[in-house]
Amino acid sequence: MSRGPRSDAARRDWGTQEDGCSILHVDMDAFFASVELARRPQLRGLPVIVGGAQRGVVLAATYEARAYGVHSAMPMAAALRLCPQAVVVPPDHHAYREVSAGVMEILGSVTSLLEQVSVDEAFLDVSGARRRLGPPTAIAAEIRRQVQARYGITCSVGIGATKFVAKLASGHAKPDGVLLVPKAATVEFLHVLPVGALWGVGERTQQALERWGIRTVAELAHNDVQVVERAVGRAAGRHLHDLSWGRDPRPVEPTREERSIGAEETFVTDVDDLTVVEAKVRELADRCASRLRSRSLMGRTVTLKVRSSDFRTLTRSRTLDSPTDVGREIYLHARDLLAGVDLEGLPVRLVGVRVEGLGSAAQAVRQPTLDEAVLERDDARREAEIAMDRVRERFGRSAISAGAGDVRPDGTRSTTTFVPADLS
Known part of the structure; x- marks a missing residue:
């Protein structure tokens, strides 16, 4: 799950027009932690951290632990200082791989245009499945129902006209929700976001943009592309400027080469x-x-x-x-x-x-x-x-x-x- 910044304004209902919105981004909610809670239901409602002992790092944390500022990749010692009452569970990667494979099997039954990008998230192009399974929102509901019924975990689904927008939408749908961004509302949705929400904007890139007075996606979009290029470099600047206007031609690629x-x-x-x-x-x-x-x-x-x-x-x-x-x-x-x-x-x-x-x-x-x-x-x-x-x-x-x-x-x-x- 991405820890990129979000906007409360982006969580609102953007409408129900689903034409042109055939890209789904399915993201498991706190995946490792959710798998552990399904195996240990007595821990539900408690702040749970999955990871190594004092010397390790946080692999996942329940939303109860996140409320204290705990997040993935944080040193365990720092996480326990923030949330000393947390229950620490050692990871079981074999179990996570098994559940991941089962979830991907569910997604693969929806469409062959499935691009798994990590153990707990994937893109789907459901344009060819709509006649058989209904509109994207109905497909998203069925995916979430099956994942919950079979594995006792939840997932969030973003629906958009492009992979980039679908991924942002799933982040704003969390936890355990669905967010549809109609094609006609894409630019409006993007322009309420902080610039750090853009795909590829990390801490250094965000600081470089802020030095040029660019703090929101709207400010980036309405700046001359040459200004953005001077801030972050020519290739990155042009790419970010395209994303700020919702331009993302990348298709869902069913086969991803493991590097x-x-x-x-x-x-x-x-x-x-x-x-x-x-x-x-x-x-x-x-x-x-x-x-x-x-x-x-x-x-x-x-x-x-x-x-x-x-x-x-x-x-x-x-x-x-x-x-x-x-x-x-x-x-x-x-x-x-x-x-x-x-x-x-x-x-x-x-x-x-x-x-x-x-x-x-x-x-x-x-x-x-x-x-x-x-x-x-x-x-x-x-x-x-x-x-x-x-x-x-x-x-x-x-x-x-x-x-x-x-x-x-x-x-x-x-x-x-x-x-x-x-x-x-």
């Missing part, structure tokens, strides 16, 4: 033992590889992210000769990158691994190394990791994990570590 897959973790306490950091890198690399395989993807670039105790963030990348989806290979490159990071003697607060340069595994051309060609180790590792995927799918990630392992009689090391778990 990268990554995982990161903040340590409970700062870590100055690099062997502990390496072990976490191994775990994160394994997690990335598993996600790559689940999407039938391979990646060519491995990126390491390290944040030291003074909050300095360092990133290092390496492009491989051949794409991979093998956790062991991702780990070895990430470990080399870690060895080259100068932490200036400071302990590590956070570490992350990301794989970029993604492509279809079926179409990937992979050149094996000499060792792999002779010993066929890479195929064996892949098969072992696929077997681990199956165990985790059935029993959860904690049932089995990859690690350095023990030395075998032949001198090689096992790359699988079994973790005690109830597998009954």
